[in-house]
Amino acid sequence: MASWVGVGGTLGGFRNLNFAMRIMTYNIRSGRGMDGRLNLSRIAQVIGAESPDVVALQEVDSQRKRTTYEDQAHVLAEKLGFHCAFVHARRWTRGEYGNAILSRYPLLDCQRLALPKPARLPVEARCVLQCRVGHPDGEVLIWNTHLGLLAAERRAQVALVIQEYLRHQELPLVLCGDFNARPRSKEIAGLSLHLQRVASQRTFPGFLPVVHLDHVFHTKHLRLDGTFVPKTALARRASDHLPLVVDLAFSKRPDAASAPGFKESSRTGEPSSRPV
Numbered sequence: 001m002a003s004w005v006g007v008g009g010t011l012g013g014f015r016n017l018n019f020a021m022r023i024m025t026y027n028i029r030s031g032r033g034m035d036g037r038l039n040l041s042r043i044a045q046v047i048g049a050e051s052p053d054v055v056a057l058q059e060v061d062s063q064r065k066r067t068t069y070e071d072q073a074h075v076l077a078e079k080l081g082f083h084c085a086f087v088h089a090r091r092w093t094r095g096e097y098g099n100a101i102l103s104r105y106p107l108l109d110c111q112r113l114a115l116p117k118p119a120r121l122p123v124e125a126r127c128v129l130q131c132r133v134g135h136p137d138g139e140v141l142i143w144n145t146h147l148g149l150l151a152a153e154r155r156a157q158v159a160l161v162i163q164e165y166l167r168h169q170e171l172p173l174v175l176c177g178d179f180n181a182r183p184r185s186k187e188i189a190g191l192s193l194h195l196q197r198v199a200s201q202r203t204f205p206g207f208l209p210v211v212h213l214d215h216v217f218h219t220k221h222l223r224l225d226g227t228f229v230p231k232t233a234l235a236r237r238a239s240d241h242l243p244l245v246v247d248l249a250f251s252k253r254p255d256a257a258s259a260p261g262f263k264e265s266s267r268t269g270e271p272s273s274r275p276v
Helices: 040-049 072-080 151-167 186-192 233-238
Strands: 020-027 054-062 083-091 096-103 107-115 126-135 138-146 173-178 214-218 222-228 244-250 267-269
Touching: 020 040, 020 138, 020 173, 020 214, 040 072, 040 233, 054 072, 054 083, 054 138, 054 173, 072 083, 072 096, 083 107, 083 126, 096 107, 096 126, 096 138, 107 151, 126 151, 138 151, 151 173, 151 186, 173 244, 186 214, 214 222, 214 244
Parallel strands: 020 054, 138 173
Antiparallel strands: 020 244, 054 096, 083 096, 083 267, 107 126, 126 138, 173 214, 222 244
């Protein structure tokens, strides 16, 4: 059985039924825009313009030569004044590549789940990053993923995600990311049997979006208040995906529940007011 790796904790109950949270999912292409330029400041501007509470990032580099050895999650967190967490999907002798979560609220624990991949095919490793967001009015789990390019690969990955969700379905949860799958695909249909799917919007390619690859799902604990895709000139240049923004609110107050325990610490970052 696959296992999460991270630090343990418990999920507290909702303390304010009027609580709302804005979540953005954004494939940043390691900060390289449609013009070929590497520019994390543009990514930070695109994020900041929409005032999200939580940002799920895919295709994030850490200490890689191609992106000047920066820890991109921490650089963006510093620019925005957010907490951050990063987990690798791929790892080399020098450098990593994976998913990150930025949050204006504390990330109380984070964990990584490796996703399956075909043994005999040279495909990228994939993972899910889970973080517990400690908003003062309640806590919610964010799952951020980037699924594979092959349909069979994605179906196996989604099967594991569903298996993990069913183990923890009593928890308020948002699943988001780049699924590399269209709304009518078997993968998206499978997830929609268990989670509420936010109506998909075109996010790819960034300069003229025609494809729905980025998706957001949530549990029954939450309700949808709105969703949109920023289509500013800057957003169209900053990455090959546009960000997808979703406004969610708590729909009821579930009982407090225990989050799963983990074996080792993931890397998390503090807001920019502290060293990162």
